[in-house]
Amino acid sequence: MTAKSLKQAALTLFAESGYDGVSLSEIAKSVGIKTPSIYAHFESKEQLFLALLDDAVHEEHEKFTLLLQNMEDQPPIERFYAAFRFFTDLDGLTNGQSFLKRTMLMPPRNLEERLRSEFIAYEDVFTGPMLKLLRECAGTEADNEERVERLLALFYAVIDGLLVEHKLYDTELYRRRQTLLWGWLQHALRSEQAG
Numbered sequence: 340m341t342a343k344s345l346k347q348a349a350l351t352l353f354a355e356s357g358y359d360g361v362s363l364s365e366i367a368k369s370v371g372i373k374t375p376s377i378y379a380h381f382e383s384k385e386q387l388f389l390a391l392l393d394d395a396v397h398e399e400h401e402k403f404t405l406l407l408q409n410m411e412d413q414p415p416i417e418r419f420y421a422a423f424r425f426f427t428d429l430d431g432l433t434n435g436q437s438f439l440k441r442t443m444l445m446p447p448r449n450l451e452e453r454l455r456s457e458f459i460a461y462e463d464v465f466t467g468p469m470l471k472l473l474r475e476c477a478g479t480e481a482d483n484e485e486r487v488e489r490l491l492a493l494f495y496a497v498i499d500g501l502l503v504e505h506k507l508y509d510t511e512l513y514r515r516r517q518t519l520l521w522g523w524l525q526h527a528l529r530s531e532q533a534g
Contacts (some may be wrong), residue, residue, distance in 0.1 A: 342380040344370050350391050354438040358388055358447035385450065392454075395439040396461050407468055415475035416528070422472065423524065426498040427517050429505045440502060462495070469494065477531040486531045493527055 348369040352361040363384050367374040381387040406425055410418045432440065446454045473490045497520050505513055 395435040398435045419476050427501045
């Protein structure tokens with residue numbers, strides 16, 4: 340039994356049921372071991388969960404970086420649309436991405452404070468590339484950072500809102516909202532270019 344197999348089993352269970360909905364004995368059973376064997380690899384359920392969260396954040400960042408690299412020759416608005424879709428097309432997520440999104444929506448109570456700083460660090464990883472992209476899209480120079488910060492705040496609010504709506508609404512309504520909000524983001528970009 341390896342730490343990798345334990346992590347794969349735990350990831351699936353946590354993605355489906357959340358931190359509080361999964362016990363170490365369930366994880367052990369799913370890989371065919373006794374619960375105490377887990378402690379050879381992880382000190383606690385919390386440590387296992389946080390290791391999975393770290394892996395999921397790393398995976399998401401790698402995928403986003405690759406997406407932007409593969410689109411370097413595209414116009415800024417196309418790259419911005421790809422970033423928007425990256426964060427809002429939520430049907431084909433990997434187990435790691437599903438686990439990450441679920442944890443963001445419903446963090447375990449005993450880890451809320453710790454995860455708050457983890458999620459700020461997660462967002463910070465995306466902020467640099469997004470600011471650069473928004474500067475290109477809005478045609479704003481570094482001397483007008485307030486415009487770019489407004490656009491970034493709007494972008495994060497939209498993708499966070501859509502993450503919640505994805506859980507609440509059927510696919511047709513979700514896609515309609517996604518399309519409408521993309522239109523609003525484009526309008527905001529044009530407004531900032533004109534302002």
